[in-house]
Amino acid sequence: MTASIKHEPRFRFVDLCAGIGGFHQAMGSLGGKCVGASEINEACIETYRLNFPDTHIYGDISEMENISQIPEFDIVCAGFPCQPFSKAGKQLGFQDRSRGKLFFSILNVIDSHPEVKGFVFENVRNLADNKANWSVICDELKARDFIITEDPLILSPSDFQIPQKRERVFILGIKAAWRDERMLPNSKITVNDLDLRRGSCSKTAALEVLYSDPANDAYVVSDDVEEALLAWDEFRGETGIKTIGFPIWLSHFGIGIKRDSDFFEAMGLSTMPGWKQNYLRHNRHFYQIHRDYIDRWVTRYNMLERNKLLQKFEWNCGEDAADIKHGLVQIRQSGVRVKRPDLFPTLVAMPNTPIVWDTVLGHFRRISPKEAARLQSFEDFYKFGGSDSQTYRQLGNAVNVEIARQLGKGLLRLIREERNDGE
Incomplete structure (x- = not known):
């Protein structure tokens, strides 16, 4: 032997x-x-x-x-x-x-x-x-x-x-x-x-780590979140957002208030730090341009009744994603953020998992633990x-x-x- x-x-x-x-x-x-x-x-x-x-x-x-x-x-x-x-x-x-x-x-x-x-x-x-x-x-x-x-x-x-x-x-x-x-x-x-x-x-590298496992609806987002994401995608298309340089905050629109001066006074514009004043002015101007559509959109999707995080939106894809289904979504304290499909945002030690559109399930879902593990180069058998x-x-x-x-x-x-x- x-x-x-x-x-x-x-x-x-x-x-x-x-x-x-x-x-x-x-x-x-x-x-x-x-x-x-x-x-x-x-x-x-x-x-x-x-x-x-x-x-x-x-x-x-x-x-x-x-x-x-x-x-x-x-x-x-x-x-x-x-x-x-x-x-x-x-x-x-x-x-x-x-x-x-x-x-x-x-x-x-x-x-x-x-x-x-x-x-x-x-x-x-x-x-x-x-x-x-x-x-x-x-x-x-x-x-x-x-x-x-x-x-x-x-x-x-x-x-x-x-x-x-x-x-x-x-x-x-x-x-x-x-x-x-x-x-x-x-x-x-x-x-x-x-x-x-x-x-x-590559420009689509992030999406290439997905779909190697059977579809699992355990990671599908709630109906409320999915409805809000689809509503924001319609909003983006109707208002022509492509390279807008500031986040959209519904609270900074002044919905239902006609005069800018009344809205700015109610918001306490003069006491705000400079960066927030800029956000407020940009959002108010954007709202005034698209007022008719935005008023109907807010009512149709009950946007002001949703979680505050779902009332903020940032499109960071430029023209690199045709719509929200082709981007990478994160819901943060700053609101809904849509990133280009090349790189996932940093995985962090908190429940802030990136969201993707699953073409098999036909719903938005959070990436699975196995997909997150691949982003950290852990073997699939880990x-x-x-x-x-x-x-x-x-x-x-x-x-x-x-x-x-x-x-x-x-x-x-x-x-x-x-x-x-x-x-």
Whole structure:
């Protein structure tokens, strides 16, 4: 009987602030073995365990008493929390006493493992816009003798023919003693050193990720939402909206008020900030031009009785979509927004899933979790725990697998086979 041969992994990595395992899938595809993961969100941990049951999960890395007990590894992967740096939050950065300090917990892991060769970190784009935060990160890493991407490396899935606009900043580093001078002759890592395989998306790329699964009416939008979307499409056609440069807000029309001065006084125009004054004036002028049609349209579709979010409309397609059924729809706090069919808007960690027209079902529907997973480059066999809502949130927080894979591949090509202790 022939004994089975166990192949040694190409490298070992630790997965910190691991989420649902985007880095794990990427590094595993390059021949890496994960020696342990850290995550605190229970729903994410459930998904991680479904896909990587043999990986030990340490929980909150900042509360580990002996981080040196983590088995030896070559590469650190970390998508440390973005909320302290996101434009959607308070932007407290490293002053956020809980999540902002996790970067230093990651440094503690590095300090306790002198064998580490390099790292790949991911965060929101806004992190690189704050020079103070960026300087802290660069200074701390260079003080540990890492050669790093000092110039912010901003990448989106759309740079790799994946139809999602989602800019994130990636920080890469190699311990100076481990760099291959032939591949990395300079004192910092540049995007050219990484030899990334990039490509652009076609004008209809976003719609090409759809319809590969049987039609599922579980994701069809409510009748109220569909009626409003179709009503806005009629509105757009009848009023000739193509490249209008401001959002349409029904509350800014002054429906039923004849005199502009009466409406502006009732709205408190003089006390508004300048941008809102412009919106109000543009909307009022638009209404006056199309008053007869708009009055009939509002009554016919009961538009003023609908949810406030459905009373606002933005057409961002120009002439690249024939109608709303050929665009990508998002319902946000700013209202109904219709985007071009080339790139999906950024998946976010909240129930704000893009909406498409399903030609098979004949209805508008939200993209499915599997379609959302494809936008983050997760394999179709990837398993998700919990509800669909939880899955969307998890994917909204996840690192894009293809970007992580390419960066991991680029980083590994810059590392020498044997350490040079003379450096």
